[in-house]
Structures are given as structure tokens and as C-alpha cells.
Amino acid sequence: MRRQTEGDAVTRRSGRGWQLHRAGALATSVVLAGLTFASCGGAGSASDANQPIFPGRCPAVSQPAAGAGAVSRVQLQVVKQGQAAIALAPVCVAGHGPYAFVVDSGATTSAFDTQLVKELHLATNGPGQTVSGANCTTQETPTAGPSWSVGTVPLAAQTVSSIDIPGFGLRASPAGLLGSDVLSRFGAVQLDYQHQSLALPGPEGPPPGPDTAVHGPSSVAVPPGVALAAPSTTVPLIVVHVEDETLALAPMQMRDRGPFNFILDTGSSVSSVDPQLSSIGLQQTGKKHKVSGIGCREEAPQVQSGPWSLGTVTLHPQTLQSVSVPGASGEISGLLGSDVLHGFGAVVIAYSAGTLVVAGR
Structure with missing residues (x-):
């Protein structure tokens, strides 16, 4: 397990960190x-x-080379x-x-x-x-x-x-x-x-040290093999490791309010907000959209994001799904999905550094 040193962004889990993690799970x-x-x-x-989405047979497996540029x-x-x-x-x-x-x-x-x-x-x-x-x-x-x-x-x-x-x-x-x-x-x-x-x-x-959180940016550098060429923008993340689970949270501002913790969720094809966030004045569209979740399908109401941003990166206003995050207890306000992330062309999720790097538009 990694030891904490002065100035290091890795900290032991607090009670609040555990709550954030379980809500994310x-x-x-x-x-x-x-x-x-x-x-x-x-x-x-x-x-x-x-x-088949990926036709053919499984390729031969080989252990990747190690090194700075690997x-x-x-x-x-x-x-x-x-x-x-x-x-x-x-x-x-x-x-x-x-x-x-x-x-x-x-x-x-x-x-x-x-x-x-x-x-x-x-x-x-x-x-x-x-x-x-x-x-x-x-x-x-x-x-x-x-x-x-x-x-x-x-x-x-x-x-x-x-x-x-x-x-x-x-x-x-x-x-x-x-x-x-x-x-x-x-x-x-x-x-x-x-x-x-x-x-x-x-x-x-190996798995990250148990019960730790990285409050980015940390002193860990992004490996050069996956770094993005300029121009790019770095956004700090909170990366929580508890037992065998890992969760990354991104800071979002909406309608000049926040930051709100959104799960960095490349597995969500559209971004969403917890209905509790409607209290800041997100406009309802009056429409519903069919969404699939683990174990079920449902129709979710839609809201307008209004002015919003990811860290210091201004995002285009768009429609969001309004879906509850069970167990979030107000600590997690939504999911930042691939609908937003793919608009950058490429992103780097630097778990050890506690950062998200997005390509310049």
C-alpha cells in the first residue's frame, strides 16, 4: 500500500469518502x-x-513492455x-x-x-x-x-x-x-x-492501495505514452479506492452553482442529473427518453443543462436525463457520460494523478 508523504494528494478514506464511494457503486x-x-x-x-461486433478469433496475448513511453x-x-x-x-x-x-x-x-x-x-x-x-x-x-x-x-x-x-x-x-x-x-x-x-x-x-482517495491533481505524472498533444486542459478528479472498487468524480458547475460531484461515466451514453439538482432551476423539457440500466428499463424525464462546465472547461448547453442516484444522499449529483466526452475527440483518465485531460476543441 502506498504511504502518504507531505504534499501527497493520496489520503486515507474518511467516513465521507466511504459514503461517496458506496453511492457511486x-x-x-x-x-x-x-x-x-x-x-x-x-x-x-x-x-x-x-x-459479431468484433468478428474473428481472439488474438494472441502478450505482456506489454514496461517503460516511460510504453x-x-x-x-x-x-x-x-x-x-x-x-x-x-x-x-x-x-x-x-x-x-x-x-x-x-x-x-x-x-x-x-x-x-x-x-x-x-x-x-x-x-x-x-x-x-x-x-x-x-x-x-x-x-x-x-x-x-x-x-x-x-x-x-x-x-x-x-x-x-x-x-x-x-x-x-x-x-x-x-x-x-x-x-x-x-x-x-x-x-x-x-x-x-x-x-x-x-x-x-x-497491482490494485491501488485499499481505502484511499486521490484528490487531484497529485504529483504523479501522466505516462507519456497516453498523454495528449497540446492544446489540452486538465481537470482535477477525486478518485476513491475502497476494497476492490474504484470511483472517479469530476467537478461540475451548473448555472453558476457548484461544484457538484458527477461520476465520470464513459459507460453512460448520455449524461444525467439527479432530480435533487432541479432545485437550482434546471428547466424541464416536458419530454421523456427511454433509458436502459442494469436490471431494468425506464422512461426518464429530460431537463436543460443551461450554462454548465467541467472544471474550467465550458460545455455546450444540452438536454440531460433526470435519473435518481440511489444512495447518493446528495453527495453525487449526476453522471458525466460519453455524449459529452466524445465531443473532445480524446480524453485521458489519469487515476493515479487524479486528473482528467481533455483534448482542445
Whole structure:
């Protein structure tokens, strides 16, 4: 476990940090909005809809080189529909696949859809538990960790949750979530929506120290292999590690109020706000939008963001979904999704540094 030194941004978990973390863990079970379109890969014929998102066989796996400039690039599929966007990565599980996994920084732990678990006959690894979703609950079952990889990069075997996710399936639709528990072990990752790639610096590292929080920016540098060229802007994050879960929170200002903690959620195809935030005067559109969450689907009302910003970065006003974040207790006010992030072209989530770096527009 990393020791705290004077001036270091890594701190031991406080009671409030734990509350933030647990709220985030629930929030990732709330909204993966708009993923129903991802299972079809956009418009096309019925035969197109049955084609694998990532055709072919699993590639040979090799341990990435270590070093300051080392980087492995994984080719993604970025799916867009209107304002919504999401990135899918090729993941092989127990030598089968590749399956499409949502690159989901908002998932505090990675997850397999129940169909994948049944298809591969993966063994359970403990009792199930009930988790909260958007106006519903669903069952989560721990699955014994098989060998797995993303692109050609091997991943450490671990226990992975098995959850029923509407719209998910096997080769022709998303089959799981690649969450911040895995992504954070690389220290930083570059998600390039424009060129449809995920850059990982060197091999996967060990899990971060337990029960710690990084209040960015820390003294840790972004690895040069995933750094963005100028111009770019750095936004501080709060990165919380508790047990085997990781959560990243971004500071948002809305209507000259804030900052409000939003979960940095690449796995949400559209951004959302907790209904409690309507108290600052967010205008209702009078319309509802169908969203899919873990375990359920629902229609969520829409609101106008009005003037808003990510750190010092001014964002274009847009429509947001209004969806409750169970357990947030007012500490988490929304999800910052890929609809906003893909507009930068590329972003770097630097977990160890406690920063989000966005490309200049």
C-alpha cells in the first residue's frame, strides 16, 4: 500500500469518502442510458444485427513492455446515435470471444452479462446479493475469475459480477462492462473516440492501495505514452479506492452553482442529473427518453443543462436525463457520460494523478 508523504494528494478514506464511494457503486447500476441502440450497431438489416461486433478469433496475448513511453493500443468500436455515444472494447474470456465490453469508467467494478456466464459455464464464487437500479432492483452474483484479456493485453484474473443487463447478449451485442477496477490498474488510460482506440501504458499493475482517495491533481505524472498533444486542459478528479472498487468524480458547475460531484461515466451514453439538482432551476423539457440500466428499463424525464462546465472547461448547453442516484444522499449529483466526452475527440483518465485531460476543441 502506498504511504502518504507531505504534499501527497493520496489520503486515507474518511467516513465521507466511504459514503461517496458506496453511492457511486450504486449509481453505476442506475444508468447506462441509450445502450439499446448499441446492441444493433446502428441502422442495418436483420442479418447485420446478428453479426459479431468484433468478428474473428481472439488474438494472441502478450505482456506489454514496461517503460516511460510504453503503450498498447486496443482498437474499439465507437457507436453513436444522435447525441448518444459509447465505446466498445474487444474482450476475450476463457479463450472465447472476442466479446464487446463497454469501456465503463462509471462501473466501480467490471461485470459480465448473465448470458455470457451461462454460455461459458463460468462458476459462481459466492452468494448473490441485491443491487439497486433505476427504480428497480436486480441480482448480482460473483463469478470465479477466468483468464481474460482486452485486445492483446492480458488482464489479471479476478472475481467478476454477473448481472442481467437489458439489451446485452453475446457476440452481436455488448456482453459486459470493463470498469474502473481494471482501468485504474494501468494508472491512466487514453480513450480516443475520434480514432476509436484505447491506449494502455505498459502492463496492468497491482490494485491501488485499499481505502484511499486521490484528490487531484497529485504529483504523479501522466505516462507519456497516453498523454495528449497540446492544446489540452486538465481537470482535477477525486478518485476513491475502497476494497476492490474504484470511483472517479469530476467537478461540475451548473448555472453558476457548484461544484457538484458527477461520476465520470464513459459507460453512460448520455449524461444525467439527479432530480435533487432541479432545485437550482434546471428547466424541464416536458419530454421523456427511454433509458436502459442494469436490471431494468425506464422512461426518464429530460431537463436543460443551461450554462454548465467541467472544471474550467465550458460545455455546450444540452438536454440531460433526470435519473435518481440511489444512495447518493446528495453527495453525487449526476453522471458525466460519453455524449459529452466524445465531443473532445480524446480524453485521458489519469487515476493515479487524479486528473482528467481533455483534448482542445
